[in-house]
Amino acid sequence: MQPFNEMLRLRIRERNSLVCVGLDVDPGRIPASLKNDTDPVFVFNREIIRATRDLVLAYKPNLAFYESLGTEGWDILRRTLSVIPDDVIKIGDAKRGDIGNTADRYARALFSLGFDAVTVNPYMGFDSMEPFIRDSSKGIFILCLTSNPGSKDFQYLLSDSRPLYLHVAEKARTWNKNGNCGLVTGATHPDELQAIRETAGELPFLIPGIGAQGGDLGASVLAGTDQQGSMAVINSSRGILYASSGPDFAVAAAGETRALRDSINSIRRAKKPGVP
């Protein structure tokens, strides 16, 4: 089977989109029109997916939102993944990291749910990543420079004149023997993205933090994509899911997704003429 990163490059070309919709559904923000449904979270996800599936590269449910729904959460997640078309990438935002024999359990749990790729936390080092890396057809996005304020606490610590996040980027490149490693790099740090891209070569970047978190879209696309204007996955969650709180939520979500895709593609074309 094709390594994940090659598959990602192909899908970016075929779908002509870098947009990832974060399926982080807050039951408290589901439109009133769905509130009386017996299965509101799943129905909300399904309607968002139906309305946006031709516009996106990927969907990314964050596991926390499903775990907080209790026992039922895993079932809602499984059913949500089952309505995503096969040629759309499914990223499990789990940020897991544990010792080898335990990481192996997490990898099996997440990949057996149907994810194509997952996010992982690098703090515990290689053996905590290895069970996720083993299957070259599955992608692994390693936290590098995250989009939140707390990214300043440890990620910028300098060691050998280089911040911790660049050490992570360097290691990720050496761990990429199976062609399936990538990095999570927040859009809230556009100035740092350039240095990470130089260190990481062609590794794919998963870029959260535009929209509610205030990241800079233009700078992130310019600095975060590779020289072909590819290999970046730009996530938006709240800006798309809650584009409208009315019964037109899915139509509004599609409008936001299309606008984001087109904005990104015009920035890509400015960087690399020839991007469609």
Added chain:
Amino acid sequence: MQPFNEMLRLRIRERNSLVCVGLDVDPGRIPASLKNDTDPVFVFNREIIRATRDLVLAYKPNLAFYESLGTEGWDILRRTLSVIPDDVIKIGDAKRGDIGNTADRYARALFSLGFDAVTVNPYMGFDSMEPFIRDSSKGIFILCLTSNPGSKDFQYLLSDSRPLYLHVAEKARTWNKNGNCGLVTGATHPDELQAIRETAGELPFLIPGIGAQGGDLGASVLAGTDQQGSMAVINSSRGILYASSGPDFAVAAAGETRALRDSINSIRRAKKPGVP
């Protein structure tokens, strides 16, 4: 309500034990005598708990083992927690870490299951910890120096002449305003434990890595406890759960737990005469 760390100190005194049993059940290693049970993982946990509950300070299920059981896993975990006595501490080994609004979901999911404390990953910094710290009655053990081989990849990077794990220990001490922060410090690094204890003051240490991972029990207890020979939680998982693969597994687990408790207490007495 009493802050978690005070409560922990009290429980260590009352129960006269530092032992934590890691409830990391591998369905493939459940004794043959339970294999035909309709609910083997829960029954195994229940029997281990019944046999060891008077000998331990805490139980620590690792979430990965339950997530890998699918939808049913959360229910088995919930029922397992319900058979642990109220005065025994329940630690959710989840190693979570995510941006603020998402970390809040994880905190609610874990604490509503019934955990008294959780493990978290510091890579994303303060706002990823804060939702767990907010309730002073709940404990938070922050990964500092982990027991696995990959701990060497980033945790030892020197910044300002101090390794990353000591930066984490320093930050944890400043984050301990509610009296509920602790550290995860592996028994496989006994020489480093002393420096972490000096940096961290009286913060509790959760110490995995004895037994299957080969950590040094004596050095870990001496260096990992505070000046009173307290404030350490020493975890053993596989060495206790699989002490026997026969129908006597629970009796054998109790024997291993008692031996471990007594070994630890004799080392504590050597450090601080007066420990019972």
